Each structure stands twice: as C-alpha cells, then as structure tokens.
Amino acid sequence: MARAEIVLPDGYAAFLGGLKRSGRCWTMLDDAEGEHVAHAWFIAANPWLGYDTPVTAIRDDRFKDAATATQAVIDDSFSG
Template sequence: MSIETIAGAAHARTARLGVREIVRRLNAALGATLVAALAGSKDRKTSYKWAQQNGPTPNAAAVKRLQFAYTQWIVVSEAEGEHVARMWFIGANPWLGHDSPVDAVREDRFREVAAAAAAMVDDGFIG
C-alpha cells in the first residue's frame, strides 16, 4: 500500500472523530503534556480539560494541530507500533532539521511533518 493511501485512510479516520475524542486518544498515546505542547498551549493540563464532555473547546488553530497530529499518530503507530510512534513524536528528527515532530506541529510545519512520517513508514521516502 502506498504512503498516500495510508495517509488518506488515516485522515479519513481522523475526520470522523470529534475533537474531544481526538484529544482523549492523543492524551492516552502521548500524554497530556505533549498534547498541550503540540497544540500550542502553555497550560500542560489544558488537554485534560479539552477531553471532558463539557470542557472548553480548543481554538481553531489548536484543533487543526490536534487533528493533524492524530492523523500522523495513526500513520506511524500502525506501521511501527505505539512505542516507536511515541518516540518518533518526541525525538529529534533529521527530516525536521533535528526538531521533534511535537515542536514542528506546534509551529504549523504540517507538510514537513507529513514527509517525516512518510519517511519513517516508507524507509526513507520524502515526498
């Protein structure tokens, strides 16, 4: 299966979820502190609040980052496993100038992060 097909399927799965469910899943996978950081929040506990049914709603920029991050989580974790995916999100990444994907998502470098995820999954592919 091509990386484009994998990424497209991951995006479709993400699009079917509400932001609260995306936050819950990312919190479980990456931890609330990393989720808040990649969304651009300085309050490390805010992602717990976003996950609550009656909690505050993240702003539009944070929602976009959360949706994108979850799509990349699906791509990497299903190909490499959850432990590797978590390490991929927090580690220095050569395709991102040695920044972490968490930092790059927070900086809205979506195209670069998607290429880095593709490279991880496709053993060096850079789109």
C-alpha cells in the first residue's frame, strides 16, 4: 500500500522555526533567571527590541535581535 503524502500548510516551516527559536530563548532565560522571569520577559515591551515584545520580534523573524535581548537579561547588561 502506498503511503499518503503529507502536505503541510503554507508557513508551517516558518512557524516551526520560530517555535524552536523561542524555545531556545525560553530555556536560556529559565536556566539563568527562572520561569517567572522568562514568562514576563516574553510578554513585556523590551528596549533591546525597540520596545516590541520578544514574542513579536520572533514572530517578525527578528531572532538575532531576540537572542541579543535574551543574553542582555542574562548578563544584566541593559544600561538604559
């Protein structure tokens, strides 16, 4: 019997990429600061991201910026 071909919806690969990247940011923050800080960080306006939320930045494919902002929290390097 032939296997059915799986057809993924448009944008699915981009969605998975964003999910993986956000998971990396979450893990880094959770390990360094705890889950409550990680949660607050994801939904709060962030000066490293032009006051967008990290969720918005990742959704808009600005993962490098989100990763930099993640590291800034871990390093306590925000001086604004």
